[in-house]
Amino acid sequence: MRFLISSLAAVAAVVLPAAALAEPVTYRLDPGHTYPSFEADHFGGASIWRGKFNKTSGTVVLDAQAGTGSVDVTIDAASVDTGNADLDKDLRSEQFFDVSRFPTATFKGNTVHFKDGKPVEVDGTFTLHGVPHPLKLTLLSFKCYQNPILKKEVCGTEATAAFDRGDYGVSYGKDYGFFMKTTLHIQAEGIRE
Numbered sequence: 001m002r003f004l005i006s007s008l009a010a011v012a013a014v015v016l017p018a019a020a021l022a023e024p025v026t027y028r029l030d031p032g033h034t035y036p037s038f039e040a041d042h043f044g045g046a047s048i049w050r051g052k053f054n055k056t057s058g059t060v061v062l063d064a065q066a067g068t069g070s071v072d073v074t075i076d077a078a079s080v081d082t083g084n085a086d087l088d089k090d091l092r093s094e095q096f097f098d099v100s101r102f103p104t105a106t107f108k109g110n111t112v113h114f115k116d117g118k119p120v121e122v123d124g125t126f127t128l129h130g131v132p133h134p135l136k137l138t139l140l141s142f143k144c145y146q147n148p149i150l151k152k153e154v155c156g157t158e159a160t161a162a163f164d165r166g167d168y169g170v171s172y173g174k175d176y177g178f179f180m181k182t183t184l185h186i187q188a189e190g191i192r193e
Contacts, residue, residue: 024066027154034186034189036052036053036073038051039182044177051088053077057073062155071122071137073107077097077105101130107125107127108125122139131168131169133167140160142157143157156187158185161186162181163182
């Protein structure tokens with residue numbers, strides 16, 4: 001009898017998490033564990049400047065069995081934080097993000113690609129400075145776990161993408177030789193609703 005109970009418990013431990021992902025599941029981004037960051041050139045290779053955004057919200061919907069999903073993320077552009085107050089002020093200005101006219105940047109992912117039951121890429125539209133362009137996020141890692149503090153399932157990822165900021169009308173510095181390539185690194189965790 002003990003063997004049977006142990007066997008059933010082992011099967012439940014394997015089957016129940018898979019069953020939980022057998023239908024669309026919505027995760028709300030945890031603002032305390034979600035920080036999109038960026039790397040941008042300074043004077044054509046002199047150095048790389050880094051910053052992050054401190055305020056992000058959104059949802060992710062995943063259906064691993066169907067191999068579908070969606071991502072809807074909003075970034076508060078005024079929450080930019082490089083660790084340099086003067087630079088942050090410049091980034092909020094009309095030269096860069098122009099947060100008075102374009103207070104948010106968004107990513108709306110409409111196609112999630114799965115491999116071995118886990119999401120590995122998201123195709124979507126990134127809108128920055130009011131300009132939308134297609135963007136592919138590559139997920140470098142993805143893990144779901146039962147958070148012992150929240151008593152809820154949490155999924156987390158480290159994602160990356162690159163784009164030309166000039167394509168979005170944020171080309172300040174190009175005349176000085178700045179490279180326009182910008183790399184995103186996104187740490188994100190979502191709490192199951």
